[in-house]
Amino acid sequence: MSIYLDYQAAKPVDERVIEEMLPYFNKRYANPSSLHGDGDIATDTLKKARQKVADFINAPKADSILFTSGATESNNLALIGSALRNKKKGDHIIISEIEHITILNIGKFLEKQGFKVSRVPVDRFGIINIEKLKRLINERTILISISTASNEIGSLQPIEEISDIASEKKVLFHTDAVASEAVIPIDVQKVPIDLITLSSNDIYGPRGVGALYLKKGVRVNPILIGGGQERGMRSGSENMTGIVGFAKAAEIMKKEIKDEAARINLLRDKLIGGILESIPKSYLNGHPEKRLPNNAHFRFEYIEGESLILSLRDQNVSAATGSACSSKTLEPSHTLIATGLLHEEAHGSLLYTLGRFTTESDIDTAIEVLPGIIKRLRILSPLTPLDLLKKYQEAEK
Amino acid sequence: MKSTSYSEKVLDHFRNPRNVGEIENSDGIGKVGNPVCGDLMWIYIKVGKNNNGEEIIDDIKFKTFGCGSAVATSSMITEIAKGMTLNDAYKISRNDVAEELDGLPPIKMHCSNLASDALKAAINNYRKGTKPDIEIITSCQRELRIILGIDEFLGKGVHEEVDDLSIFNNKRVLIENTGNDSLELALELTKYTGRVVVITSGKITPGSPELKKELKHSDVKILYESELLEIKGTDDVEKVVIHDFDEDENYELFVDKVIIL
Secondary structure, three states, rough: OOOEEEEEOOOOOOOHHHHHOOOHHOOOOOOOOOOOHHHHHHHHHHHHHOOOOOOOOOOOOOHEEEEEOOOHHHHHHHHHHHHHOOOOOOOEEEEEEEOHHHHHHHHHHHHHHEEEEEEOEEOOOEOHHHHHHHHHOOEEEEEEEEEEEOOOOOEEEOHHHHHHHHHOOOOHHHHHHHHOOOOOOOOOOOOOOEEEEEEEEEOOOOOEEEEEEOOOOOOOOOOOOOOOHHHHHOOOOHHHHHHHHHHHHHHHHHHHHHHHHHHHHHHHHHHHHHHHHHHOOOOOOOOOOOOOEEEEEEEEEOOOHHHHHHHHHHHHHHEOOOOOOOOOOOOHHHHHOOOOOOOOHHOOOEEOOOOOOOOHHHHHHHHHHHHHHHHHHHHHHOOOOHHHHHHHHHHHH | OOOOOOOOOHHHHHOOOOOOOOOOOOEEEEEEEEEOEEEEEEEEEEEEOOOOEEEEEEEEEEEEEOOOOHHHHHHHHHHHHOOOOOHHHHHHOOHHHHHOOOOOOHHHHHOEEEEEEHHHHHHHHHHOOOOOEEEEEOOOOOOOOEOOOOOOOEEEEEEEOOOOOHHHHOOOOOOOOHHHHHHHHHHHHHHOOEEEEOOOOOOOOOOOOHHHHHOOOOOOEEEEOOEEEEEOOOOOOOOEEEEOOOOEEEEEEEEEEEEOO
8 A cells, every 4th residue: 555645435344343343244144134043133233223322423322323234324304304305494505615525415416306405605724604504594404414534635614613503403413523533523412413423444344334423303204215213214124234334433543532632643744744845835725723633735836636645646646636637626625715715725635644554654655745845846847947947956966 | 538648659758758858949839728728738840841842840849747648749749749840740639649549548638638729839830939838828718728529520510600500490509608709609490490598517597687588588508518519420510529527427418510610
């Protein structure tokens, strides 16, 4: 493997999780709905797994956890399921301008179904404007969905405040916690959020499983119709192997999150310091403090992000960019544009995300290889000003 | 396909670009692209003469801001064009460059394959003294793009100009929205055939207010947020490949005629 600094895109499954899962492939494979003894054991396993995921977010009741196939489905169920259920109350939903593409596209889908979707703007750090949010709420508003943190630039949203506003106005509040769940503890008894999207892989569990947390009394209309599993809100035979792995990952994460986040935070600070110091005309995107401790999002003038990623790939470093050239639509990152960056500024962006298995030597290498890459691309670029080119040439002599 | 699924040749030219830099006292400069799109190419040429007295490209250099394929196409065209007569160099097409690189990801054919345009601009700059930056492209997806098959089927179902409307009798006609003229033609064609489709990259009905109104009440079908990617057929036009921006997917549509004014 490369020096992997793209933890927001995918995380490895923890060995302890894999070990826990193995028996469920071919030894304990019964369906919890079955009435035989093996089925009863499976029911019990499912119950315990549900409890562990509930504990992970300090939810008092295991039943508040619905297992799904992952974060995308949880977000679909949260938004579409709430919209359908509350149709009589209203037709207005509020999201932010920098939501994950899943939420943005669900928003578009709901608009086509006749719902009205407002998008709260963000400031230059990518943090939502709380006053604008308040003003957007009207008597037809049924749901606010704002991610706990931006999956791109890592900005942390004022979740507690939003939760207060939502409960005061009697509007449901959903948050997608996928980008933050491995580094920021969630406590639903402290912050009474109505619906939370969780993903297994994002806490080092297997892919293909996730959860939607529903506060007591909150229900959604199902979007998958079938045998009525998960209290009728999410049909389909339970993915026991995945759920067991997810639960183990949640158990480990709950225990280790504080120390792990602190360790990652230190490495991340070293990375940010090292890069801003060694590369002229480099900037940090997002908020300097109110950001995920595992996120480092940079912008380099005069160069383009895809060629940056390609060059890093040659040095065996894996990272991500918000450049248009790397996207399917050739549009630059909506998040960067929403924070007020110009298109050409958004092109030169680079995202490093750190995780459980990132080492100090990974960070050292990442800091070491980047200046040379940036320099090479800047020498190629017609946008690089003469004085900077001269500096590069002088340094070579 | 991923936008970065590049051939080895593209990667080689990206890693070791040939002829990087500027030429002092160059004879021609061509600048194309737009930093908004993420691609900007500058090409410098020095013109000389060969033994037959023909003008040739003696030296050529480039500077590029952009993705892997933008760098690779610039590098490649400097290799192809070096030593060529100006006349031949002017004929190098985007497809030629892409072919020499063993192909480009389809999405990059549109946006990051500007090197031949930059070279043409440089030659024009030398010959006619036109401004070097003659082709600033304002929109990445729309104006600067290749429709595959357009040359192959020209006169075989693809029309760049239209005189006799009767040839479209009962045909399935696709018209690219290239302005009010194309929309007026679409309306006119409804007298000859019931199957007129206008393709537009925008979200709303195109054209002047009057045309908009007429289009809405006509039998013209409009494909919004769409782009024509490819024209296909055995001898004549049989179908087209269309990209839907909203759904981000490609699909085929059966047509007999394609009009791009």
